Amino acid sequence: MSWDEWEQLKADAAARGGSARMQLNHLADPAGGGSSAVSSDRLKSDKKVWAKVGGDVKGLQDDIRKALGKLDDGQSGLGGGAGCESAAAQNELFHSWKKYVADVSGRCEGLGGLLERSGRDLSMSDADVRAELEKIKLKYQDTAAVGGQAKDK
Template sequence: GGVKSSKNAWSAAGRSVGKLRGDIKTALTKLEEEQTGLGAGSESGGGIESAAAQRELCASWKRYLNGVSGKCGTLQDRLEKAGDHHYRNDEAIKSAFDGIDGLYKDTKPVGGESRGR
């Protein structure tokens, strides 16, 4: 009760997430560029023994960053629609945002497991 929605706030949040998505795409481009010579898809990997591991790591990062970029795009869309009052009510807004978790699964944290410690 008493909380009012601001189109400007929703729009600003959407723009910020959109900027983050642009930064991720820039990082993906840079990742591709930096693979030149090692050959992200080359068989020789420039003669480096660890080329297969390098290619696998590069592919893993590309998948991860593409997933994050997709999630940012979906979140940006939801934020902008909320600001433009495309949803019928607060419950519809909540449902739209709750659906994001079903579309994109976060990766498990790195660093091993505590094993109950």
């Protein structure tokens, strides 16, 4: 497009719309086609709320650590399960769940941190937030099922 064409398009738009300009704090008025101010109760974001929610999600880690400690205590007398198939299976299950619960703790930390950053900055685009959530999802994929599954299914 040449400069002259661009200037002509701008002049045509100015002649049609006059003083119409895009304003981010206005929405189209469905009744009259004009614009009306966005009321504060329709669109708002409170950084403190985002930070609190992020902190609360990260705070779940304390309860998870306590649960892992109890799980370790409950497993302490079993040993490796040598010589006893049910003890060996229980030991395998223990390690599987211990890893799973530790991953849940990691998810809490990652998601809580993302929520805190999103609230603090409020500058991340939806695509950036989605990408960060995908990273968390990939990092903490569920563990494979242990036992009880037929190999052909």
